[in-house]
Amino acid sequence: MTNVKMKTKELRGNTLPAITWNWMDVNDVKIDLQNEQIIPYTAVQSVGTIDHDLKQTFYDLDHGISEEVMRMNDEQCNLANHWTISDSEPIEVRLPQSAENPLLVDQNQIIVPPLQKGTVVLYNYSEDDSRVERNSTILVDVENDAEVKVVLIQRLNENSVSNVSIVARVGDGARLNLATVELGAGNTVFHYMVDMEGFGAESHVKTAYLGSGNDHLDLFYHVRHIGEECISDIQVNGALMDHAVKKFRGTIDFVEGCSGSDGNEEEFTILLDDTVRSIAVPLLLAHEDDIVGNHAASAGQIDDEQLFYLMSRGLSRKESEGLIVESRMTPTFDQIPNEELRLDLRQEVHTRILRR
Amino acid sequence: MANLRSNLTSDHNIKQLDTDHKVRQLNTDRNVKRLDTERILAEKAAEREALKESRRKERAEKLKERTYVEELDRGVYDIKNPNTYEIMLEKGLNEEIVREISSIKNEPDWMLEKRLAALKIYREMKNPNWGPDLSELNMDEIATYIRPKAQMESNWQEVPDEIRRTFELLGIPEAELDYLSGVGAQYDSEVVYHNVKDYLALQGVIYTDFDSAVVEYPEIIQEYFGTCLKPNLHRYSALHYAVWSGGSYVYVPEGVHVDIPLQSYFRMNAPGAGQFEHTLIIVEKGGSLHFIEGCSAPRYNTINLHAGGVELFVKEGAKLRYSTIENWSRNMYNLNSKRAIVEKDGVIEWISGSFGSRVSMLYPASILIGEGARSEFTGITFAGAGQTLDTGAQVVHKAPHTYSTVETKSISKGGGKAIYRSLVQVDEGAYGCKSNTDCQSLMLDAQSRGDTIPTIILKNDDVDFGHEAKIGRIDDQAIFYLMSRGLSEEEAKAMIVRGFAEPVAKELPLEYAVEMNELINLELKGAIG
Numbered sequence: 001m002t003n004v005k006m007k008t009k010e011l012r013g014n015t016l017p018a019i020t021w022n023w024m025d026v027n028d029v030k031i032d033l034q035n036e037q038i039i040p041y042t043a044v045q046s047v048g049t050i051d052h053d054l055k056q057t058f059y060d061l062d063h064g065i066s067e068e069v070m071r072m073n074d075e076q077c078n079l080a081n082h083w084t085i086s087d088s089e090p091i092e093v094r095l096p097q098s099a100e101n102p103l104l105v106d107q108n109q110i111i112v113p114p115l116q117k118g119t120v121v122l123y124n125y126s127e128d129d130s131r132v133e134r135n136s137t138i139l140v141d142v143e144n145d146a147e148v149k150v151v152l153i154q155r156l157n158e159n160s161v162s163n164v165s166i167v168a169r170v171g172d173g174a175r176l177n178l179a180t181v182e183l184g185a186g187n188t189v190f191h192y193m194v195d196m197e198g199f200g201a202e203s204h205v206k207t208a209y210l211g212s213g214n215d216h217l218d219l220f221y222h223v224r225h226i227g228e229e230c231i232s233d234i235q236v237n238g239a240l241m242d243h244a245v246k247k248f249r250g251t252i253d254f255v256e257g258c259s260g261s262d263g264n265e266e267e268f269t270i271l272l273d274d275t276v277r278s279i280a281v282p283l284l285l286a287h288e289d290d291i292v293g294n295h296a297a298s299a300g301q302i303d304d305e306q307l308f309y310l311m312s313r314g315l316s317r318k319e320s321e322g323l324i325v326e327s328r329m330t331p332t333f334d335q336i337p338n339e340e341l342r343l344d345l346r347q348e349v350h351t352r353i354l355r356r
Numbered sequence: 357m358a359n360l361r362s363n364l365t366s367d368h369n370i371k372q373l374d375t376d377h378k379v380r381q382l383n384t385d386r387n388v389k390r391l392d393t394e395r396i397l398a399e400k401a402a403e404r405e406a407l408k409e410s411r412r413k414e415r416a417e418k419l420k421e422r423t424y425v426e427e428l429d430r431g432v433y434d435i436k437n438p439n440t441y442e443i444m445l446e447k448g449l450n451e452e453i454v455r456e457i458s459s460i461k462n463e464p465d466w467m468l469e470k471r472l473a474a475l476k477i478y479r480e481m482k483n484p485n486w487g488p489d490l491s492e493l494n495m496d497e498i499a500t501y502i503r504p505k506a507q508m509e510s511n512w513q514e515v516p517d518e519i520r521r522t523f524e525l526l527g528i529p530e531a532e533l534d535y536l537s538g539v540g541a542q543y544d545s546e547v548v549y550h551n552v553k554d555y556l557a558l559q560g561v562i563y564t565d566f567d568s569a570v571v572e573y574p575e576i577i578q579e580y581f582g583t584c585l586k587p588n589l590h591r592y593s594a595l596h597y598a599v600w601s602g603g604s605y606v607y608v609p610e611g612v613h614v615d616i617p618l619q620s621y622f623r624m625n626a627p628g629a630g631q632f633e634h635t636l637i638i639v640e641k642g643g644s645l646h647f648i649e650g651c652s653a654p655r656y657n658t659i660n661l662h663a664g665g666v667e668l669f670v671k672e673g674a675k676l677r678y679s680t681i682e683n684w685s686r687n688m689y690n691l692n693s694k695r696a697i698v699e700k701d702g703v704i705e706w707i708s709g710s711f712g713s714r715v716s717m718l719y720p721a722s723i724l725i726g727e728g729a730r731s732e733f734t735g736i737t738f739a740g741a742g743q744t745l746d747t748g749a750q751v752v753h754k755a756p757h758t759y760s761t762v763e764t765k766s767i768s769k770g771g772g773k774a775i776y777r778s779l780v781q782v783d784e785g786a787y788g789c790k791s792n793t794d795c796q797s798l799m800l801d802a803q804s805r806g807d808t809i810p811t812i813i814l815k816n817d818d819v820d821f822g823h824e825a826k827i828g829r830i831d832d833q834a835i836f837y838l839m840s841r842g843l844s845e846e847e848a849k850a851m852i853v854r855g856f857a858e859p860v861a862k863e864l865p866l867e868y869a870v871e872m873n874e875l876i877n878l879e880l881k882g883a884i885g
Contacts, residue, residue: 018486018809019485020486020487020777020811021486022485022486024779024813026811026813114393144400145397145400172404199407228408240817254827256802259415269814271814271816274818275817276814277813277815278813279814281811281812282823283807284797284806284827286797286799286805286806286807286827287802287805288799288802289799289800289802289828289829290802290829291827292826292827293825293828294824294827295824296822296824296825297822298823299814301817
């Protein structure tokens with residue numbers, strides 16, 4: 001017992017902007033970050049220095065997953081990336097983790113100056129079966145009339161922990177496209193928070209996930225419409241099997257003054273096993289009347305007719321299931337510029353469904 | 357050699373010149389690009405400013421058309437009677453007060469024990485950390501028991517004039533004659549009138565006030581009381597069990613269909629008081645009942661509290677419809693708890709209209725424990741100035757092939773907050789369940805707030821689940837269309853809102869639907885037009 005370092009208190013994060021009945025345990029989640037030391041990360045070299053003033057202004061907007069997790073990110077940071085995007089080739093960063101690199105605490109800043117367009121892909125994956133931890137912050141500043149696509153892919157192994165906070169700000173007429181793929185990590189905590197400050201700012205989010213084994217996924221989105229005529233949508237598609245637990249908690253927040261705004265959120269879960277648990281808390285908070293907000297959540301088994309059709313064409317049941325699940329994820333996969341990677345991810349979805 | 361060198365130098369010079377030229381060119385290009393960027397940005401910004409300006413003007417025009425009325429005359433609902441009473445316990449809450457309520461009622465010991473246990477739970481629990489602010493609610497300022505100067509009667513003529521007049525103005529005795537099979541009327545803490553039609557009594561239907569039921573049917577009350585809605589559910593259910601008074605007990609025997617509705621009407625007259633009525637309904641196998649609950653109170657400047665408890669037991673194949681039209685005054689904290697346990701093939705239907713109160717927290721729960729049980733919830737919430745109405749529904753599917761629907765409409769205006777909060781849970785082993793939720797919110801101005809906070813928990817894969825929500829304002833095109841057909845703008849808007857409320861209205865008996873439409877018109881007067 002002596003060599004086990006006891007935490008003084010349990011870490012919790014991703015707190016709902018409007019909390020509800022405590023007994024349901026959906027107001028926040030437990031964060032499993034055990035590391036308290038500074039360990040270097042050597043798989044990718046740093047490509048820039050972090051602008052601390054900028055970081056400060058972002059942290060004023062939001063605490064990411066939680067204040068404590070952000071503090072740990074600051075103290076243990078072992079990789080810093082800063083990009084000022086100009087119209088150029090997509091930036092793709094691979095962040096492998098293994099027994100040699102068990103800890104990745106990265107800070108990323110993506111600045112998109114006015115009128116610029118760009119793409120950033122961050123691909124985090126396990127190279128072996130060892131338990132690894134990731135605690136990441138990504139700050140995205142999309143200035144007036146700029147456009148950026150941010151793609152985050154996570155394929156850590158089932159023993160690992162992934163914590164990612166994205167905090168973004170979108171200016172006048174600017175657009176942020178975010179695509180996230182969650183195919184790994186036994187414990188995934190994802191946090192997306194965007195302040196759409198500009199007139200006609202846009203935020204489009206597409207998420208694909210597959211939970212298997214004893215995976216626990218917490219997908220948290222908080223989209224704030226601040227400027228007038230902002231447009232946002234959140235589309236979350238995924239499948240759950242084995243004993244996987246998924247919590248989807250998305251909030252569209254219409255702040256007073258965001259007249260003419262339009263916000264949508266949609267969540268669809270395919271339930272593949274009797275033992276899965278699917279939890280959804282889709283919030284709409286409206287403090288402005290001249291808006292349109294929609295949310296839809298649905299869950300169920302794979303449609304029998306679709307399955308029957310595919311099986312009548314000679315596919316096995318599992319192959320058919322794999323195909324249907326993959327088709328739900330296609331809109332997200334299509335955001336990935338690298339074709340090889342795209343195929344690889346598709347293959348993984350198939351393999352995991354076939355293996356079950 | 358010299359020639360070669362000179363050639364080389366000249367080559368070098370040319371190269372140098374070339375490079376210089378290229379650099380100059382690049383710099384000019386960059387400058388042009390920079391200037392271009394600045395120009396494009398400036399153009400875009402100017403365009404945007406123009407657009408913003410025009411949109412703002414449009415909106416200002418729209419706003420000008422709206423007029424606001426701060427306080428509405430709520431007519432009969434606001435009639436105050438002098439606060440005369442036979443017994444009014446001192447304000448506040450302690451063990452002595454609880455013992456006194458029990459002794460005034462000559463209750464059996466087991467009931468007093470339940471009250472004291474609940475008081476202990478109440479003291480240990482805190483106000484919820486979520487939802488509306490309850491800090492204004494101070495139990496030290498609230499009298500938990502007020503007995504009006506009246507005995508319980510089964511003839512309206514025997515009810516004291518003043519109290520009878522209030523109920524007459526609310527249309528209760530008239531309704532009893534026309535379309536109810538039984539009526540209960542509670543005035544502050546005690547029931548003043550209770551009656552049920554003879555032919556139902558002959559079939560074994562029991563409809564009485566809850567105090568009498570404790571004395572007359574002790575075994576059945578002891579068996580069911582506090583088993584569906586438990587005191588430890590939350591702080592105000594504990595409070596309810598500590599100080600409950602009045603309410604109704606309904607028993608529908610096996611196979612009996614109560615073809616016309618029963619109604620209980622709860623009226624609070626005293627300022628600074630609380631009403632804690634307990635309603636317990638048992639519908640035995642194959643029986644059916646429609647129960648209507650109405651609530652109102654005149655407006656005072658002190659805080660009043662309503663923390664009633666409703667326990668419904670729907671047995672195999674039975675059907676219960678529970679309708680509530682609540683129009684408490686704007687000084688009321690309505691922290692009511694309602695719960696139904698539905699057995700095999702049973703049906704619970706909730707119809708809920710929340711119009712009044714300062715703060716409401718009301719989420720009727722259906723626990724579907726038998727295979728094939730069903731729950732249907734239809735609700736409308738209308739929050740005006742100064743109101744925070746946090747309402748919704750809870751459904752727990754505990755058995756296979758159970759079915760639930762939730763359909764709600766929320767309207768907010770004049771700074772009112774309408775919050776929809778819900779839970780749909782499908783447990784392990786509850787296969788083949790279907791659940792569908794549809795909630796819509798309509799906001800009539802920018803000061804109001806409309807939030808939707810649903811939670812969905814699915815614990816098995818064989819479910820068919822859907823949830824949809826919409827929030828927004830009245831569609832301009834719809835108004836334009838109606839106006840093109842000759843309606844005034846005011847009429848058009850009122851018609852749209854009534855249409856919005858239609859799914860709830862159509863579930864109510866005609867007279868109540870009319871009353872609800874009137875309530876909507878009353879509420880709308882200040883909001884639009």
